[in-house]
Amino acid sequence: MTTTGEEHEAARGGPWWWARWRSAVLDGALAAASAVECAVEGVPFARDAGIAPAVGVVFGLLAGSVLLVRRRWPIAVVLVAIAITPAEMGFLMGVVGLYTLAASELPRRIIASLAGMSLVGTLIVTFVRVRQDMARGDLTLGDWFVPFASITTAIGMTAPPVLLGLYVGARRRLMESLRERADSLERELQLLAERAEERAEWARGEERTRIAREMHDVVAHRVSLMVVHAAALQAIARKDPEKAVKNAALVGDMGRQALTELREMLGVLRSGDGVRGGSSSAVPAAVEVAAAVAVSRAVVDEGAVEGPCLSDVEELVGQSAAAGMVVDLSVEGEARSYAAEIEQTAFRVVQEALTNVHKHAAGAKTYVRLAHRVSEIAMQVENEPPPEAGSASSARLPSGGNGLVGMKERVAALGGVFVSGPTEAGGFRVSAVIPAA
Secondary structure, three states: OOOOHHHHHHOOOOOOOOOOHHHHHHHHHHHHHHHHHHHHHHHHHHHHHOOOHHHHHHHHHHHHHHHHHOOOOHHHHHHHHHHOHHHOOOHHHHHHHHHHHHHOOOOHHHHHHHHHHHHHHHHHHHHHHHHHHHHHOOOOOOOOHHHHHHHHHHHHHHHHHHHHHHHHHHHHHHHHHHHHHHHHHHHHHHHHHHHHHHHHHHHHHHHHHHHHHHHHHHHHHHHHHHHHHHHHHHHHOOOOHHHHHHHHHHHHHHHHHHHHHHHHHHHHHHHHHHHOOOOOOHHHHHHHOOOOOOHHHHHHHHOOOOOOOHHHHHHHHHHHHHOOOOEEEEEEOOOOOOOHHHHHHHHHHHHHHHHHHHHHOOOOOEEEEEEEOOOEEEEEEEEOOOOOOOHHHOOOOOOOOOHHHHHHHHHHHOOOEEEEEEOOOOOEEEEEEEEOO
């Protein structure tokens, strides 16, 4: 984990303008060394100026101590170093001041100007000092030595600290830029992780909805028919034992069919977990695949079992007719095979519509229409008003209100159109159109 800029500011632990204590100690040591140097060099300066040596020492101590504020005011340090250059003191302060100035964030023109002033000052003072020494006879070299010594000393005292400061400043800015980029990348990764968690949560919700819809479609129709047959069995058990036995057999068959479909669905979910690494939950495994894909499509993809298809609609209508419903099935166009998910969705729409008729309009005549068109398949389930007002609740079938929502979601997932609503005659109509491709 990197440290953000705000955390850098909060991490400042040094006194005053220093970010760290070790920086303060370093500057204090450099200032002390510079003060001692200037104090020692102040003695000959005081002697040459004709003043008391103590004054030169105090002046040197004060001038050298300016190095303490080199990080806060580097320009002031360089100006003081230039000012005391004629007194031949402050060499350490000049070198450190130029380095600090070059490493700072000041504009390059200011750095170049002050470095040039320091170069010229050192050049002049060295030229005068060497010329005086040669005039007194301390140096017996030729006249060429005066400019050579002046230029060499000026460049040697100015160029190295400035170049080193520029390099350190550029490296520091590069490191800060890299740190900022690392902080930015870290924030982006955190944002991506949050968005991924949101998408995973959405996918888990979609998967829960899908599983609930599939369980509703698988169980509701079979159980509704079982309840209808059981109610009829209770009514005719004593009057017509033979018919009662037939209804009891139908109830057993439908119960076995419902259990078979439930086992198939659970088998698909468990096999999906095994394929995806033995996840302990069906929801994370479903996140790795399409979140809103119907389980019937997953069945085909896994190759585990085959789901219902359009050829089973006739049997479905027959089961409703056996339960006492008057159902009229009509098919338009030439029947052909479609993709598995299309046939399963069409079957589920008809199944759920018939289940709703059992629940809410028992005894009403129902029309089931299938139309095979060029590029789509259409289906419609329409029932007339129930013959008796209380017939809808005679079997006391519960309703969760999710059937129409599930049908609409299934059809919309395949790019189709779903419409449902009451008819003018008092019945109810469910229509769906699904693209063939």
